[in-house]
Amino acid sequence: MNAKKIIKKFIFMLLTLLLVSFLVFLAFAIIPGDPAVHKLGTQATPESLEALREEMGLNRPFFERYASWLVSFVKGDMGVSYSYNMPVGDMILDKLPITLTMTVLAFCFVLIITFPTGILCAKHNGGKLDRFIVILNQIMMSVPSFFGGILITIIFGVVLKLFMPGGYISYTKNFVKFLGYMCFPAIAVAIPKAAMSIKLLRSSILAEAEKDYARTAYSHGNTTGDVLIHHVLQNAMIPVVTFLGMALADIFAGSIIIEQVFNIPGMGRILLSSISNRDYPVVMAILVLLASAVIIINFIVDIVYGIIDPRVSQDD
């Protein structure tokens, strides 16, 4: 992919981010509920409310408020949490590594499971192993991650005692144990996603293996394995990459549920508590972060696309 095209895409990505931030700000400006009332309670006098509004900048015009919010947001100052009275930036910085670790672990599991299994299935298409994996896949696909999480807690935590259910260990205390604990929610999240991507990769490989260029490759004396890995795989990955991008975004944004099941104090937890507390600065910051993650992942997927498929990055 040429630099010009990447820069173009990058600028486009920034514009999208700007739009998202605006929409988030707009949404929170028009939903009912006065943060000042919430902070001081319903018994507060109108004068003290007015003073607080003035102090929080709630009386200024909308665009002025948006601009100053955006500028300070970009600088890293995401405001002060209403309910905890501490900077939102610090709160998120504290929780972000937890959720990120979980996401990265889960995504690695998806990759590690998908590619060998998908290729193996396609190579032994119609055989016993293939049929077994296809059926297993169908089951795994229909297990929601929270239910998988409960099963994993029972099997690995209660029966096999590989980890202590609910015994989250902070990464500041013991990083290795933290990683060990995070593996289990990551697997719970990874299984349904991996099942879906195996299904996609398998059928994509099978469809590509029927194409003329695969026949050409065989005519050069390649073995079946060589044809699949050197010729077919790269073509078959094109639709899978799209799915993997969506899956990655989905894992990150969907971490709320699995964090509840495994009692992990990540981003999901503060998002939930801040929503119920009407802690707008926190909610806004997390929303913008999640949306940014999705947009940035899409940007990366676009670039990976260009690497895999030269037709996408054609210079015209």
Next chain:
Amino acid sequence: MGKVLEVTDLNIRIYDKDTPDTVVFDFDLSLDEGEIVGLVGESGSGKSMSALAIAGLLNRHDMEKRGKIMFEGRDLLTCPREELRSHQGKDIGIIFQEPMTSLNPVKKIGWQVEENLRIHTDLTPEERKKRALKVLKDVELDDAERVYNSYPHQLSGGMRQRVMIASAMICNPKILIADEPSTALDVSVQAQILKLLKRLNRTHNTAILFISHDLSLVRRLCERVLVMKGGYVVESGKTEKIFKEPENEYTKKLIAAIPICEGRQDPIDKENILMAKGVSVSFKEERKNLFTKPGTIEVLKGLNIRIKKGEILGLVGGSGCGKSTLAKAITGIVPYKGTIDFYCKSPKMVFQDPYNSLNPAKTVGWILEEPLKNCTDLSREERQKKVVSALLEVGLEEFYKDRYPNELSGGQRQRVCIAQALMLEPELLIADEPVSALDVTIQEQIIALMQELQRKRNLSILFISHDLRVVYKICNYVCIMDKGQIVERGSIEDIYTKPITDVTKKLLRDAGIREVSE
């Protein structure tokens, strides 16, 4: 000269839904060093199956192969896979009909051309690259370095077929199997590819098995010919002998299908059905980047054309000359400048690709009924009646209305396309390369059908094609098109015997007609 390949009693059976179906019967072939042998037949005659079997590419589980394919004293059918692979690409090369899809779209040309060297030799990467560049130059790709670093989509069809030939020839194989190597290409490119194959055959002493449905190509290239029909070899021998004294009925029919110039009746002057004056069409070029103004490409440049009532007018030109754009302008699919006057109801169109121009999710009956639903007030019963009569008219039986397009053959699909175009009883039909995607015998049938419809309904047909041979069979008058303009027009007789412009002469040469008439 020694034999390089000897195939005896090759039988191929396919088990489709447990009922075995033999597709090749007792196929015999011997190939001498440096010989070119032609294998001719219509699609489904088993010629490609035999070729794939020889190349060791028929490995599906639902197939059974019997017989012997002897190469260097070993039977390729029974030897271990490992041994077969050591010959594939090194001693036996194969090129296919579709250069567009036979190359891996995501790999660079250089990587693909070098593959045979990677598998069969111990050359270093530098030596491999040297050999690859040499072989690319050898197939007359002058800008070898650029091609080496390109991806398939950056090359034209003819260039891709050259790349295919280069990758098949890089190990200097003893046998090259060419399975319809020029069918998917424009006639002018076709001629170049044939010349190239002939040259490679002479310089490298490679034996070539040339498979084609087109007898005139085989005649130009091959010393010996095998004619196949329905899985059997019906006739074989020296090419000239077979052309002069064909013994088998089918061979005679095939040879008769090659056009030779003969007198034609004078076309009768009639009133105009379409009159186009100064038609120009231009397309916007895609923006190069955000800031430049998109340029325009003029496809048609003030073109004039006239079609008379009841005539089949041929419109011939090389690819990219604007003939399809003219068809689209006439049917109103693209906007144009200039005037097009109709003296009839709006014309209907038949497209080139019968495989993709029918909706695969709808039955034939539904497809045929649709124009009636949209444009007439007929009742359901009346519409059904018309659908059935239209099917019968194009030579399909009533039960085809419940079939889906993928259950039909290419010829049957094109019949459905024609029937669909005729549903609203137009007086003018625009047929854009209606037979180019079909093989010769099917081509004949579709052309006969169009002629019959033309007589019965007094239809006018604008018959667009790149192939003067096809046009010869069906048209009275021909317009030759080049670069968005009509450069020559006249009766088919005049165009064939007294061509004026270079464009026409080249088209005649490419179609292999000049030689016959001279």
